[in-house]
Amino acid sequence: MSQSLPAIIYPxxxxxxxxxxxxxxxxRMAELAGLFGRIVVLLSFSTSLxxxxxxxxxxxxxxxMGGFAAPLGIVFYAxxxxxLFLLALNVAVFLFWPRGQGAKGGPCTLMLAxxxxxxxxxxxxxxxxxxxxxxxxxxxxxxxxxxxxxxxxFAAALRFLILGSVGSSLMLIGIxxxxxxxxxLNLADLSRIAPHALTGPVGLAAFILLLAGLGVKxxxxxxxxxxxxxxxxxxxxxxxxxxxxxxxxxxxxxxRFVVQVFxxxxxxxxxxxxxxxxxxxGELAAWRAGSxxxxxxxxxxxxxxxxxxxxxxxxxxxxxxGIALALHHAVVKPAFFMLAARWRGPVGGLAGAVKDSPLxxxxxxxxxxxxxxxxxxxxxxxxxxxxxxxxxAPSAGVWIAVFVMLAGTxxxxxxxxxxxxxxxADGERGGSTPRFAFAQLAPALGLGAVLLAAMVFIAPLGASxxxxxxxxxxxxxxxxxVLDRGE
Amino acid sequence: MTGTLLYGGAIGLVIIGLYAIVARRHLMRNIFxxxxxxxxxxxxxxxxxxxxxxHAPILVAGAAPGPxxxxxxxxxxxxxxxxxxxxxxxxxxxxxxxxxAYGTLDNRAxxxxxxxxxxxxxx
Numbered sequence: 001m002s003q004s005l006p007a008i009i010y011p012x013x014x015x016x017x018x019x020x021x022x023x024x025x026x027x028r029m030a031e032l033a034g035l036f037g038r039i040v041v042l043l044s045f046s047t048s049l050x051x052x053x054x055x056x057x058x059x060x061x062x063x064x065m066g067g068f069a070a071p072l073g074i075v076f077y078a079x080x081x082x083x084l085f086l087l088a089l090n091v092a093v094f095l096f097w098p099r100g101q102g103a104k105g106g107p108c109t110l111m112l113a114x115x116x117x118x119x120x121x122x123x124x125x126x127x128x129x130x131x132x133x134x135x136x137x138x139x140x141x142x143x144x145x146x147x148x149x150x151x152x153x154f155a156a157a158l159r160f161l162i163l164g165s166v167g168s169s170l171m172l173i174g175i176x177x178x179x180x181x182x183x184x185l186n187l188a189d190l191s192r193i194a195p196h197a198l199t200g201p202v203g204l205a206a207f208i209l210l211l212a213g214l215g216v217k218x219x220x221x222x223x224x225x226x227x228x229x230x231x232x233x234x235x236x237x238x239x240x241x242x243x244x245x246x247x248x249x250x251x252x253x254x255x256r257f258v259v260q261v262f263x264x265x266x267x268x269x270x271x272x273x274x275x276x277x278x279x280x281x282g283e284l285a286a287w288r289a290g291s292x293x294x295x296x297x298x299x300x301x302x303x304x305x306x307x308x309x310x311x312x313x314x315x316x317x318x319x320x321x322g323i324a325l326a327l328h329h330a331v332v333k334p335a336f337f338m339l340a341a342r343w344r345g346p347v348g349g350l351a352g353a354v355k356d357s358p359l360x361x362x363x364x365x366x367x368x369x370x371x372x373x374x375x376x377x378x379x380x381x382x383x384x385x386x387x388x389x390x391x392x393a394p395s396a397g398v399w400i401a402v403f404v405m406l407a408g409t410x411x412x413x414x415x416x417x418x419x420x421x422x423x424x425a426d427g428e429r430g431g432s433t434p435r436f437a438f439a440q441l442a443p444a445l446g447l448g449a450v451l452l453a454a455m456v457f458i459a460p461l462g463a464s465x466x467x468x469x470x471x472x473x474x475x476x477x478x479x480x481x482v483l484d485r486g487e
Numbered sequence: 488m489t490g491t492l493l494y495g496g497a498i499g500l501v502i503i504g505l506y507a508i509v510a511r512r513h514l515m516r517n518i519f520x521x522x523x524x525x526x527x528x529x530x531x532x533x534x535x536x537x538x539x540x541x542h543a544p545i546l547v548a549g550a551a552p553g554p555x556x557x558x559x560x561x562x563x564x565x566x567x568x569x570x571x572x573x574x575x576x577x578x579x580x581x582x583x584x585x586x587x588a589y590g591t592l593d594n595r596a597x598x599x600x601x602x603x604x605x606x607x608x609x610x
Contacts, residue, residue: 128563128566131567132566132570135570135574139573139574139577142577142581143577146581146584150604151585151588151589151600151604152600152601152604152605154581154584154585154588155585155588155589155597155598155600155601156601157581158514158578158581158582158584158585158597159594159597159598159601161574161577161578161581162508162514162517162518162521162578165521165525165574165578166505166508166521166524169501169504169521169524169525169528172528172532172567173501173528173531175563176528176531176532176535176560179535179559179560180535185559228605229598229601229602229605232605233601233604233605290606291606294605
């Protein structure tokens with residue numbers, strides 16, 4: 001552990017350096033910007049993979065920057081949960097790398113900055129570093145939202161920026177509150193101090209302020225007015241990336257706060273309420289939406305609400321359910337967005353799509369069945385984990401969560417089947433709906449293949465996720481790993 | 488006394504900023520509100536590290552250190568100011584683009600046009 005450059009910083013350092021170098025090179029050789037960026041992502045992915053392998057075999061890794069040990073120094077902390085989402089982020093950035101007109105220096109730089117910020121967010125073990133990386137991620141996503149260079153894109157990005165900055169400022173107030181009460185910013189240190197120093201209304205206020213900041217990215221009610229605007233106006237690849245993976249990173253950070261800093265009932269109740277509102281508002285808005293793009297924007301609010309519901313059940317079982325839901329959504333939703341990007345316009349105009357693009361329609365059916373939770377698809381199993389966690393820890397709040405979850409699923413099934421019925425409408429000769437070129441369908445097909453593969457490997461996947469959840473729910477062990485090294 | 492003034496001022500600035508963001512329709516005013524709110528948050532952070540009669544936390548050989556202010560919040564404020572500056576610059580750049588695109592900076596009008604345009608792209 002005492003080598004000069006610990007492996008844990010490469011997933012952040014490499015894309016960050018790439019993001020600084022790329023614009024310089026792009027001035028001379030604009031056509032190489034995309035290639036250079038992809039190489040940087042591959043490099044960052046391979047270092048992440050190497051780190052993941054070492055963590056899977058040797059347990060969580062901690063690194064103290066510059067040789068200063070925690071709590072004085074700033075730490076990065078990587079366990080299996082962090083590595084899972086780090087790898088998912090790397091894969092998603094590579095998969096949704098800008099193409100064609102969009103593959104200029106600007107968007108490529110922003111993608112690398114997003115990768116660096118997101119990786120830092122997931123690895124940081126320190127409140128203020130989380131804020132800084134959160135801001136890097138946020139600024140990169142404002143820029144990416146506008147990267148279509150359309151009028152709507154600029155307007156959506158500006159409105160997103162204003163909301164996001166208010167959220168970040170509230171988060172910073174929360175951090176100031178926590179520091180004033182406890183005198184530390186280190187999450188591991190806080191997990192020992194906070195249970196007696198951060199109680200009562202002050203602790204709850206601090207949690208709500210932090211969640212207000214994270215909630216903008218995690219699409220929590222009422223901080224998600226940007227969602228339909230940005231996902232409608234931004235390039236589909238950006239929407240897929242933001243909804244699929246970046247929102248989950250904020251959710252995972254919220255989970256870290258709940259486990260390490262706010263283990264009391266108050267924080268769980270706040271998450272529960274945010275989740276209930278998210279599921280209800282999201283599913284109903286998705287049901288009313290006119291186009292597929294809008295439907296999936298709102299349904300992603302609902303899906304993240306379900307993740308929040310799962311995280312609000314205390315204990316490892318709830319965390320496992322939340323991870324499974326988040327992971328499943330991270331695979332399914334980007335694929336939906338890639339399909340919806342081609343099928344723009346009112347759903348009614350897509351009648352007979354099955355004759356024009358049968359492969360895309362069948363992929364849509366499989367994704368829908370999985371997200372609704374029909375066995376044997378992985379989505380069923382994620383929702384089953386949620387119900388299992390709920391029955392293991394029964395309380396009034398949990399029953400409401402179960403009811404909301406099931407009600408949301410019914411609405412979800414209603415609007416997805418409505419779209420499928422339109423695709424299979426009789427009496428349509430076809431030819432009136434857009435066809436997919438293979439390159440347009442490829443990312444969605446790849447994600448569909450991942451989904452089907454997950455169906456086969458569901459047992460080892462389940463065991464791995466519950467191990468991950470056990471590790472991530474044990475705040476005392478995490479604190480010991482960070483603080484008691486070398487003693 | 489100083490503490491009350493500092494905290495009151497910080498919270499006051501945050502509230503003024505929030506008011507300008509929530510209640511005003513002009514996007515420029517919203518951005519000014521953002522700047523005011525960020526100053527309030529920075530003042531709050533700096534106040535957290537303030538100690539009555541404290542000096543800058545620089546140790547000089549031979550001199551006995553008196554009460555020192557907490558340096559960590561100051562480092563945080565410095566970072567937050569830089570981030571705030573960057574975000575503000577981006578916001579102003581976007582405002583120019585929005586104004587060129589829609590000819591107005593009325594937030595509600597922009598939101599309406601945005602919704603219409605997202606709808607048009609669909610039909």
